[in-house]
Amino acid sequence: MNPTTTTAGGADTAAVRRAIASTERPPRPGRLSTALTFGWRGMLKVKHVPEQLVDVTITPVMFVLMFTYLFGGAIAGSTSAYLQYILPGMLVMSVLFTTVYSGISLNTDLTKGVVDRFRSLPIWRPAPLLGSLLGDSVRYVVAGTVIIVLGVALGYRPEGGAVGALAALALVVVFSFGLSWVFSVLGLLLRSPNAVMNSGFMAIFPLTFLSNVFVDPTTLPGPLEAFVDVNPISILATASRSLMQGQPDGTAIVVSLAVAAGLAAVFLPITTRLYRSR
Amino acid sequence: MTTHAPLAIEATGLEKSFGATRAVAGVDLAVPEGAIYGVLGPNGAGKTTVIRMLATLIAPDAGSARVMGHDIHADGDAVRGLVSLTGQLASVDEELTGRENLVLLGRLLGLSRRAAKARSQELLEAFEIAEASGRLVKHYSGGMRRRLDIAASIVVTPRVMFLDEPTTGLDPRSRNQVWEIARALVAGGTTILLCTQYLEEADQLADGIAVIDRGRVIAEGTPGQLKASVGAGALHVRLLDPGRRPEAAAVLGRAVGAVELEPDPAALTVSCSDAERAATGVAELARAGVGIAEFSLGQPSLDEVFLALTGHMAESDHTLEEQAS
Numbered sequence: 032m033n034p035t036t037t038t039a040g041g042a043d044t045a046a047v048r049r050a051i052a053s054t055e056r057p058p059r060p061g062r063l064s065t066a067l068t069f070g071w072r073g074m075l076k077v078k079h080v081p082e083q084l085v086d087v088t089i090t091p092v093m094f095v096l097m098f099t100y101l102f103g104g105a106i107a108g109s110t111s112a113y114l115q116y117i118l119p120g121m122l123v124m125s126v127l128f129t130t131v132y133s134g135i136s137l138n139t140d141l142t143k144g145v146v147d148r149f150r151s152l153p154i155w156r157p158a159p160l161l162g163s164l165l166g167d168s169v170r171y172v173v174a175g176t177v178i179i180v181l182g183v184a185l186g187y188r189p190e191g192g193a194v195g196a197l198a199a200l201a202l203v204v205v206f207s208f209g210l211s212w213v214f215s216v217l218g219l220l221l222r223s224p225n226a227v228m229n230s231g232f233m234a235i236f237p238l239t240f241l242s243n244v245f246v247d248p249t250t251l252p253g254p255l256e257a258f259v260d261v262n263p264i265s266i267l268a269t270a271s272r273s274l275m276q277g278q279p280d281g282t283a284i285v286v287s288l289a290v291a292a293g294l295a296a297v298f299l300p301i302t303t304r305l306y307r308s309r
Numbered sequence: 310m311t312t313h314a315p316l317a318i319e320a321t322g323l324e325k326s327f328g329a330t331r332a333v334a335g336v337d338l339a340v341p342e343g344a345i346y347g348v349l350g351p352n353g354a355g356k357t358t359v360i361r362m363l364a365t366l367i368a369p370d371a372g373s374a375r376v377m378g379h380d381i382h383a384d385g386d387a388v389r390g391l392v393s394l395t396g397q398l399a400s401v402d403e404e405l406t407g408r409e410n411l412v413l414l415g416r417l418l419g420l421s422r423r424a425a426k427a428r429s430q431e432l433l434e435a436f437e438i439a440e441a442s443g444r445l446v447k448h449y450s451g452g453m454r455r456r457l458d459i460a461a462s463i464v465v466t467p468r469v470m471f472l473d474e475p476t477t478g479l480d481p482r483s484r485n486q487v488w489e490i491a492r493a494l495v496a497g498g499t500t501i502l503l504c505t506q507y508l509e510e511a512d513q514l515a516d517g518i519a520v521i522d523r524g525r526v527i528a529e530g531t532p533g534q535l536k537a538s539v540g541a542g543a544l545h546v547r548l549l550d551p552g553r554r555p556e557a558a559a560v561l562g563r564a565v566g567a568v569e570l571e572p573d574p575a576a577l578t579v580s581c582s583d584a585e586r587a588a589t590g591v592a593e594l595a596r597a598g599v600g601i602a603e604f605s606l607g608q609p610s611l612d613e614v615f616l617a618l619t620g621h622m623a624e625s626d627h628t629l630e631e632q633a634s
Contacts, residue, residue, distance in 0.1 A: 044489050044490075044493050046434060046435035047435045047436065047489075047490055047493045047494075048493045048496065048497060049431075049435065050431050050432055050435040050463070051463060051466050051493060051494055051497035051499070052466075052497055056390070056418075056419075056465055057418060057419035057420050057421075057424070057465065058419050059390075059418075059419050060416070060417070060418075060419045064416075065417060068413065068416040068417055071413075071416075072402070072405070072409075072413055075404075075405055075409055076404050076405070079404050079405065079406075079445060080404055140402075143400050143402075143403060144400030145400050145401070145402050147361075147366055147394065147400070148394065148400060148401070148414075148461070149417075150366055151364050151365070151366060151389060151392065151393065151394045152389060152414075152417055152418065153386055153387075153389040153390035153418075154417055308367070
């Protein structure tokens with residue numbers, strides 16, 4: 032009927048044969064090199080899908096503008112005084128929102144079958160997860176920097192200077208490394224990237240509002256104040272604020288780091304386990 | 310089947326359940342090295358689950374398997390070093406360009422940056438995706454995407470390749486390209502396990518076929534053996550003048566065998582698997598002066614094979630194993 036003596040075009044059979052014949056199996060790469068290769072992949076994604084960055088920074092930018100100019104006067108007496116209070120908290124909020132994307136991108140890989148490709152390779156198995164941290168960290172730093180720059184443009188002045196602001200950014204980024212594993216677990220358990228986004232933000236939105244990011248908790252009713260005081264996001268916001276003000280709160284910083292380590296200690300093993308078995 | 314070629318894949322009693330669904334209920338496979346071996350069955354028959362177990366993506370509940378002599382359970386890492394996956398289940402990254410995908414895999418497999426780039430260029434050219442190499446994969450056409458998928462699987466040429474429904478959703482031209490690539494791979498010494506629900510595809514490519522239904526292998530053999538197991542072929546004749554059909558039936562009945570009249574008033578079918586007798590029949594018709602519009606000697610199609618083996622048609626009951634996993 033339809034003899035395949037002519038090449039249909041689109042794949043040069045002779046060249047395909049040559050390509051197949053031409054490789055020896057190279058030695059396996061080291062663990063670090065494999066993880067870095069996945070890091071490179073993360074960077075490429077930031078480059079190709081910059082919308083992701085816009086998505087995660089636009090909400091905090093809107094919040095800064097809205098809260099400062101709409102509620103600032105009512106809450107703190109003047110917009111400039113409120114900006115001074117809210118900005119370190121907005122830094123926390125903006126970077127923490129970005130962590131949800133760790134789960135979303137992992138889920139995208141899973142639903143598209145990319146994870147199966149990686150899992151079928153003879154590579155160090157946690158490498159894809161650790162490598163993605165590198166791409167994540169770029170997103171964190173960008174999201175945080177946007178807020179700090181916006182704040183300075185609006186008149187925010189960190190008493191701790193550039194060093195204080197950078198220290199606060201670094202602390203928030205480290206905390207985010209811990210928190211991102213929670214969303215990675217969600218990303219491996221839920222069915223679609225949208226489901227991860229919805230449940231992720233559903234969790235992080237109220238937690239951020241029920242913290243001292245926006246208001247001084249001493250004005251809150253007792254039980255609420257008690258919750259806000261122990262909310263890790265409050266503690267992180269306090270630590271971030273103290274660094275930017277140039278009066279580091281040692282306890283808040285240590286507790287923030289401990290919470291991050293705790294989250295990683297619990298959720299990183301769950302993530303690697305799920306990644307291996309899904 | 311008395312081949313003594315070394316086996317690339319050897320599976321015994323593989324079983325896998327997802328909740329209450331028994332996706333694979335005891336599958337044995339023996340795939341000789343250097344062959345294309347077809348696993349044929351409808352959606353939900355358990356094909357993809359078998360591949361996922363053989364490629365060490367999921368662990369079987371029971372049974373064992375060896376790929377190129379390495380146990381999938383005890384020596385999974387060695388297995389992963391020899392196989393690659395293509396098709397429905399292992400994909401390329403849509404948010405990277407074609408070239409970046411290939412370089413990424415090259416680096417992960419241990420090529421130096423330079424070697425990975427050179428290898429990518431070679432594959433992009435061989436598979437004729439060089440022009441689109443700088444575009445994101447999500448903008449690729451179906452055929453281009455599938456070629457990239459396959460290129461990604463041979464960045465380092467695998468010893469065993471799992472092709473899972475490689476032509477589903479492709480137009481005939483792209484499908485032929487994928488088949489050509491599969492043949493070239495086998496010519497290069499790779500063993501291919503081909504999962505498909507297209508009978509024609511298995512017939513075209515596979516040296517041996519296992520027919521799988523509801524998690525079990527229900528028949529095994531070469532395409533020819535499977536067809537033979539269903540029965541003889543048939544001589545189909547179509548006459549110029551429908552009015553002379555009774556006469557033609559009498560001639561063919563004498564010269565060949567049992568005649569069956571078809572709904573088409575000009576056509577008739579004679580059960581026959583011997584080409585020479587069929588030729589005699591046609592010659593007798595010509596001698597009797599019965600004008601023939603066309604004739605053909607056909608083997609039963611694999612569709613008929615499937616129907617005969619399972620008692621139901623190949624158009625699946627949609628129990629999607631992918632959902633369960």
